[in-house]
Amino acid sequence: MILVCNGRVITxxxxxxxxxxxxxxxxxxxxxxxxxxxxxxxxxxxxxxxDADGKVIMPGLINTHHHIYxxxxxxxxxxxxxxxxxxxxxxxxxxxxxxxxxxxxxxxSAYTTLIECIKAGVTTVFDHHASPFAIEGSLFTLAKAAExxxxxxxxxxxxxxxxGDDRLDAGIKENIDFIKYANSRSDxxxxxxxxxxxxxxxxxxxxLKCVKAMEGLNSGYHVHVAEGIEDVYDSLNRSGKRVxxxxxxxxxxxxxxxxxxxxxxxxxxxxxLKETNTTVINNPESNMGNAVxxxxxxxxxxxxxxxxxxxxxxTSDIFExxxxxxxxxxxxxxxPNVGFMxxxxxxxxxxxxxxxxxxxKEVGILKEGAYADLIVVDYNPLxxxxxxxxxxxxxxGMTGRSVDTTIINGKVVMKDRKILTVDEDKIxxxxxxxxxxxxxxxxx
Numbered sequence: 200m201i202l203v204c205n206g207r208v209i210t211x212x213x214x215x216x217x218x219x220x221x222x223x224x225x226x227x228x229x230x231x232x233x234x235x236x237x238x239x240x241x242x243x244x245x246x247x248x249x250d251a252d253g254k255v256i257m258p259g260l261i262n263t264h265h266h267i268y269x270x271x272x273x274x275x276x277x278x279x280x281x282x283x284x285x286x287x288x289x290x291x292x293x294x295x296x297x298x299x300x301x302x303x304x305x306x307x308s309a310y311t312t313l314i315e316c317i318k319a320g321v322t323t324v325f326d327h328h329a330s331p332f333a334i335e336g337s338l339f340t341l342a343k344a345a346e347x348x349x350x351x352x353x354x355x356x357x358x359x360x361x362x363g364d365d366r367l368d369a370g371i372k373e374n375i376d377f378i379k380y381a382n383s384r385s386d387x388x389x390x391x392x393x394x395x396x397x398x399x400x401x402x403x404x405x406x407l408k409c410v411k412a413m414e415g416l417n418s419g420y421h422v423h424v425a426e427g428i429e430d431v432y433d434s435l436n437r438s439g440k441r442v443x444x445x446x447x448x449x450x451x452x453x454x455x456x457x458x459x460x461x462x463x464x465x466x467x468x469x470x471x472l473k474e475t476n477t478t479v480i481n482n483p484e485s486n487m488g489n490a491v492x493x494x495x496x497x498x499x500x501x502x503x504x505x506x507x508x509x510x511x512x513x514t515s516d517i518f519e520x521x522x523x524x525x526x527x528x529x530x531x532x533x534x535p536n537v538g539f540m541x542x543x544x545x546x547x548x549x550x551x552x553x554x555x556x557x558x559x560k561e562v563g564i565l566k567e568g569a570y571a572d573l574i575v576v577d578y579n580p581l582x583x584x585x586x587x588x589x590x591x592x593x594x595x596g597m598t599g600r601s602v603d604t605t606i607i608n609g610k611v612v613m614k615d616r617k618i619l620t621v622d623e624d625k626i627x628x629x630x631x632x633x634x635x636x637x638x639x640x641x642x643x
Contacts, residue, residue, distance in 0.1 A: 202225075210566060217584070221233065221236060225609050229560070256574075258573055260546070261507075265512055266328070266511060267305075270512075270634075275641070306340050306343075317605050322606075331370075352389060358409060374392075375393075420451050420457070422451065424464070425441075425461055425463040426463075455557075460480070461495075483527045493530075505552065519599060520546075576597055
């Protein structure tokens with residue numbers, strides 16, 4: 200048993216939201232007790248002690264939409280002409296990069312990205328992968344890196360038409376093989392979803408293939424939806440229907456499906472998302488960086504949708520995305536009264552709810568019976584911290600680099616900002632070698 204104690208405990212459990220000088224008892228991979236430090240020390244004198252020394256103890260963060268494969272774009276100069284549209288960005292950057300990825304690139308993109316997740320306090324990651332000329336085994340490569348590091352994760356491959364029928368079929372097979380593999384595991388650390396790129400890169404025939412392949416499998420779809428306006432135009436031209444309507448016609452929406460972005464959706468589409476109980480994932484920094492617009496998240500809340508928070512590969516630091524999510528809606532709507540409570544709900548309540556549907560026990564919350572995924576954050580508040588102002592302290596006082604200790608599934612994977620499961624320096628050194636080779640291939 201491990202007792203993480205002497206900290207200010209933020210639980211995200213509405214029945215017991217905050218404990219001053221609190222402690223959390225971990226028994227194997229489960230939270231077994233939570234309460235005041237003195238009480239739990241007396242009760243569990245045999246437990247190994249991790250002394251938070253006044254820091255904040257809180258649930259590990261969850262990223263509901265990431266792109267590990269984008270890691271090696273950091274610092275890359277492709278000498279492209281200025282992009283005029285979102286499609287230009289895809290064609291000139293991401294679709295150039297992903298075509299050149301090898302199995303080794305996938306491996307080191309995964310190690311380095313997931314190390315950054317751990318160091319930013321992210322304990323569960325839902326990833327959406329693409330490497331069209333290194334598809335076979337790619338999800339297993341990502342999952343192996345997650346296993347080595349100790350990260351809880353869900354992985355899928357983004358199926359599309361853009362590289363021909365053979366690549367389409369290989370992507371479908373990779374998704375199905377990995378979902379079956381993940382479903383066969385008993386450790387509840389790895390899950391699989393069926394990834395699709397987007398409506399505008401999938402024909403009628405391809406969508407039918409995807410849906411047929413998913414018959415009888417216990418999983419859901421993970422798909423970009425109306426991220427750029429081009430997706431809407433394409434769907435109207437193909438089917439006479441908007442993106443959400445088109446996907447719904449194929450039975451792709453539902454309680455296990457992630458509709459990612461949903462920047463360009465109207466009220467009727469929101470109603471469909473609500474009726475089908477489909478999860479929406481917003482990615483504020485990516486939307487701003489790609490200049491696709493601000494998703495109508497406030498309207499989503501008014502409609503009663505479940506909206507989660509992801510990063511879309513823009514960063515691995517959910518604390519950073521929390522800050523942006525809060526202010527982007529204020530700026531977009533010219534309304535200072537929106538964004539704050541919605542962001543807290545997305546990052547903590549909804550991301551926990553979304554992820555917990557995929558795992559056997561709850562994640563993203565500190566309560567008895569939940570998985571022991573928690574972090575210690577080096578934050579000493581300069582004002583009073585209590586159960587009524589926790590969001591304010593998290594939003595304005597904490598960053599990913601404030602995370603001191605990360606525990607996942609009851610295992611300490613980082614202590615005093617040192618990764619304990621792998622040799623971080625060795626991996627980063629090798630990553631620089633591997634990424635340099637990729638850059639040479641891209642610019643040759």
